[in-house]
Amino acid sequence: MSKINPTATSNEVSIQQQDFSLADEVALLEQDNAIDGAVVTFTGRVRNQNNGNHVTGLTLEHYPGMTEKTIIAIIATAKERWNIGRVKVIHRIGQLNIGEQIVFVGVTSKHRQDAFAANEFIMDFLKVKAPFWKKERVVTRTDSSNSTHETKINTKTDTKIETEQWLDAKDSDNNKAQTWS
Numbered sequence: 001m002s003k004i005n006p007t008a009t010s011n012e013v014s015i016q017q018q019d020f021s022l023a024d025e026v027a028l029l030e031q032d033n034a035i036d037g038a039v040v041t042f043t044g045r046v047r048n049q050n051n052g053n054h055v056t057g058l059t060l061e062h063y064p065g066m067t068e069k070t071i072i073a074i075i076a077t078a079k080e081r082w083n084i085g086r087v088k089v090i091h092r093i094g095q096l097n098i099g100e101q102i103v104f105v106g107v108t109s110k111h112r113q114d115a116f117a118a119n120e121f122i123m124d125f126l127k128v129k130a131p132f133w134k135k136e137r138v139v140t141r142t143d144s145s146n147s148t149h150e151t152k153i154n155t156k157t158d159t160k161i162e163t164e165q166w167l168d169a170k171d172s173d174n175n176k177a178q179t180w181s
Contacts, residue, residue: 011087013071015062017094020104029086029106036108040115042123042159044103046096053138056162060093060102063131074125081112082119089122089134121180128172134167
């Protein structure tokens with residue numbers, strides 16, 4: 001039996017290069033929505049470190065058409081599991097700098113428990129199921145105690161050399177998504 005809230009059917013998925021306004025997105029979730037008492041949002045941003053590396057930015061690519069279809073399926077699964085109303089997912093692509101917003105997940109519900117759970121579920125599955133490819137721009141520190149650690153700093157001129165590396169989903173993200181089974 002579906003738990004879809006029939007009076008709040010707004011679902012929107014946007015894959016875009018341009019930034020988004022958190023305040024505007026929350027206002028759209030709340031606009032003319034008198035039935036839902038909870039609005040839960042998550043915003044992910046580009047951080048300056050990952051796996052011990054100094055990150056200088058990201059490039060995100062996706063598979064047009066398939067990405068949106070996958071996210072819509074993730075939302076449909078969330079609507080089957082929880083009594084939620086409106087859902088909005090924004091995922092940015094292209095080159096992003098430190099501190100920029102990457103992703104927005106907004107969920108409304110009559111009660112907070114469903115909104116929190118559905119929001120976390122959607123985000124967990126975006127990380128491991130949606131066809132996005134992430135390439136980090138990194139500067140790695142010289143570490144003489146670790147011979148397998150690549151040197152990325154020219155010690156004669158102290159010039160930092162930036163490299164790029166494609167990232168796979170983390171084991172911890174895959175394990176977290178599996179807890180929803």
